[in-house]
Amino acid sequence: MVKDLCVHLDGGDGDKDRLEAARQIAVMFDAHLSGVFVNRLPDMPAAEIYSYSASALDDMQRQAREKGDRIAAALEGLLSGLDVRNELRRFDVLSSRWQQTFLAEARLYDLFVSTLPQEDDHETMALVESVLFGAGHSVLLVSPKCISALDFSTIVLGWRNTREAARAVDEALPFLKRADRVSVCMIGDDELGRIERVTQGNDIARHLDRHGVSVELNPLPEGKGVGATLLDEADLLNAGLIVMGGYGHTRLREWVLGGATREILKRSEVPVLMGH
Numbered sequence: 001m002v003k004d005l006c007v008h009l010d011g012g013d014g015d016k017d018r019l020e021a022a023r024q025i026a027v028m029f030d031a032h033l034s035g036v037f038v039n040r041l042p043d044m045p046a047a048e049i050y051s052y053s054a055s056a057l058d059d060m061q062r063q064a065r066e067k068g069d070r071i072a073a074a075l076e077g078l079l080s081g082l083d084v085r086n087e088l089r090r091f092d093v094l095s096s097r098w099q100q101t102f103l104a105e106a107r108l109y110d111l112f113v114s115t116l117p118q119e120d121d122h123e124t125m126a127l128v129e130s131v132l133f134g135a136g137h138s139v140l141l142v143s144p145k146c147i148s149a150l151d152f153s154t155i156v157l158g159w160r161n162t163r164e165a166a167r168a169v170d171e172a173l174p175f176l177k178r179a180d181r182v183s184v185c186m187i188g189d190d191e192l193g194r195i196e197r198v199t200q201g202n203d204i205a206r207h208l209d210r211h212g213v214s215v216e217l218n219p220l221p222e223g224k225g226v227g228a229t230l231l232d233e234a235d236l237l238n239a240g241l242i243v244m245g246g247y248g249h250t251r252l253r254e255w256v257l258g259g260a261t262r263e264i265l266k267r268s269e270v271p272v273l274m275g276h
Helices: 015-029 054-080 095-106 122-134 144-149 163-178 194-209 226-236 259-267
Strands: 004-009 032-041 086-094 111-115 138-142 154-158 181-187 216-220 241-245 248-251 254-257 272-275
Touching: 004 015, 004 095, 015 032, 015 054, 015 111, 015 138, 015 144, 032 054, 032 095, 054 086, 086 095, 095 122, 111 122, 122 138, 138 144, 138 163, 154 163, 154 226, 163 194, 163 241, 163 272, 181 194, 181 226, 194 216, 216 226, 226 241, 226 259, 241 259, 259 272
Parallel strands: 004 032, 004 111, 032 086, 111 138, 154 181, 154 241, 181 216, 241 272
Antiparallel strands: 138 272, 248 254
16 A cells, blocks of 8 residues: 655755655555655765865855755745645755665655656666665656646556566556556567467466456567557557566666666656566
């Protein structure tokens, strides 16, 4: 169940969109909404610290905290106007620790809500990757183009028998149970033929039916690629939500998004729920 969700706030232009998306989801499930604001304090490399006096460093810290106070006050004003239970969670941490701080907080909620990162918004993309691969819960990302009226009555579910897809299905159950139409898309690849894909679809359909979710099975050729095919199908069905596994691979100690996952995040105009 979705009873406790969080949204990333930073005092920027995107806060209102993110809060509105989270508010609508909180209303759907009568959930509590927490706005998480990580106020970043100056973090000097060791080689530069000696270039500043102690008083100068103290002034920089003070100015950062005062800026955080102004942002927090504005965020409290936004939250006070919402029609759902909410709170602001503020953390003052060194800049080098802000992402780890948010990740640790995100693990305490049922769902992380944000807007889909814009192509040049590398910071938000990095945060989404961090939460997707490290929080242990799903992420729901909403395009600013559809925030005014979220409609999850038709859902496209990208299915293959993997841990990531199974995790996404489990996390998406509250949404799937509310939907009027769920299309399970098994997109072709080099490993499985159409019959094998339909068999896998029957297996997940049986599982979902036991949760009261009726689905349509939709085996599809890969065509232009997994990501593009899933997006085309969502557009064809006028779907209001895409559910899929969030795939990636490790590079040294960091997770990096897989090609289809990254394409969905960059191109989708439909909200996307991903699990890993």
